[in-house]
Amino acid sequence: MNKSLVDIHSCNVVELTKIHNPSGNITIIQNGGHQPFDVKRVYYLYDVPGGSERGGHAHKELYQLIVSASGSFDVILDDGVNKRIVQLNRPNFGLIIVPGIWREIVNFSSGAICLVLASEKYKADDYVRNYSEFKTMKKSGNAD
């Protein structure tokens, strides 16, 4: 993927399947569903102290679907030119983040659980953790 062509509008909020039941709802995420990738890894952030900020990086190849399984938080998307804030606060909505987008996750409510479904297993060298390196990557369109 040419990272210079990816912008904040390449990231979409999708409505997930919800089975409503007066005794409790179910939301299902499975391969072949709303996310444009097969899931190879699931992780979740929890016990996040008030005021903490997570993220602060971009990925070169990784796609993610982020869901607030409980509580709420804001995801700041940044393509190097424009920023957009997406609030996630319902377990049946998820944000797809494509490769080449800088993200920060802020404003965690008490007890929030940030559930992340990812297209690849963990690879440290898929991260871009330096913002000027990210800007250079966006200008060149090169993920390497």
Ligand code: TYD
């Ligand atoms: P990181 O992705 O930087 O957290 P966040 O973006 O939520 O602030 O990960 C924090 C630490 O956890 C870092 O040392 C890498 C490690 N980690 C793994 O070992 N495997 C994983 O799948 C993830 C997501 C993180």
